[in-house]
Amino acid sequence: MAIREISTKNQSVNFTFNKSKLLRELLVVISIGLFIGFLAPFGMHELPVFMSISYWVFTCVCGYFIYSPLINLGHKYLSEKFSAPWLRVAISSLIASILMSLVVPLITMIFFNSPINLINDFLHFLPKTLVIGGVITFFSVWQNHVKQQQQQLELSTKVIEEHASTTDTKSIQIEQFMSLLPINKRGQLLCLEMDDHYLKVHTDKGSHMLLMRLKDALLQLEGFPGLQTHRSWWVASDAVVSVNKQNRKMTLLLSNHLEVPVSRTFVDAVKAANII
Structure with missing residues (x-):
């Protein structure tokens, strides 16, 4: 995108x-x-x-x-x-x-x-x-x-x-999603965080709250390189800096220094993605 x-x-x-x-x-x-x-x-x-x-x-x-x-x-x-x-x-x-x-x-x-x-x-x-x-x-x-x-x-x-002329339907959907953000917050998409009934969108320009469900956002981001790591979290693949493991807990460190949890349900998917 x-x-x-x-x-x-x-x-x-x-x-x-x-x-x-x-x-x-x-x-x-x-x-x-x-x-x-x-x-x-x-x-x-x-x-x-x-x-x-x-x-x-x-x-x-x-x-x-x-x-x-x-x-x-x-x-x-x-x-x-x-x-x-x-x-x-x-x-x-x-x-x-x-x-x-x-x-x-x-x-x-x-x-x-x-x-x-x-x-x-x-x-x-x-x-x-x-x-x-x-x-x-x-x-x-x-x-x-x-x-x-x-x-x-x-x-x-x-x-x-x-x-x-070169943008397909999926790319248009992604740009439509990003257009929901204020202009000063649009940039490289890093991750999505579900907070109660709000969706917190993190970019390299900062973060912004949207009244939207995570699953609805993921439908619009279909085709964008990323994966869900938790029932409340989704991360962009190129935003991940490192994978941190401590005992049975796994977290992903992003380029904005945010640490994203990986729940047991999504551990296999994160490993299979081979993002690092």
Whole structure:
């Protein structure tokens, strides 16, 4: 039996660099540059449209080659200190915006032959790079997130379909039984313990009580490798660590350090199973 759970809590953010990804993101950046250039903000409406568009496309492309590597480095080197991806992006974007505020005056000088006053220009451009760079970065990260979610959904759907095509009726019954447990208790099945009218299910994630008879549980676990050792106990074969004998008493030590009794009725069956 295989129980698969898809956890998103500790997923790492994957920003794989490849040619198709680069071209796709550059196309988005150029489109943004064209859009901003056509709007001609910050007094650029007085310039020819092609000049405004050229300036903003070039600036956005330069910004991409500043922001993208820094964000990737941020995810790589800040992951131990900051678990939230958005926080790593925010810190990396802030650093990238500072660098971009030093680069923009140079671009402005190249396009418009304007003199540079580094400190004044830096303070002038910093708020703009923070806003524009932040918006473009957010859009890029959101696009990557959506793509990863789609890939994960496709992968999970494929796994479920493959699993369904190769799973027989008995396996389905076993998984249905395990689905009765809380998600945080599902794992490797170790043993079942009857306690009055309740069934205590032990897994490597802990234990949980079910209102169920042992014989009903064994019907659902038919085909799963294990055996009954007592009228109140059933153990999974691969959970047994050792067989302990003392006088006429026999017990099984399980991987969770639980000691399971073997009654006289089931001693021969345990010996015949040759589980150790």
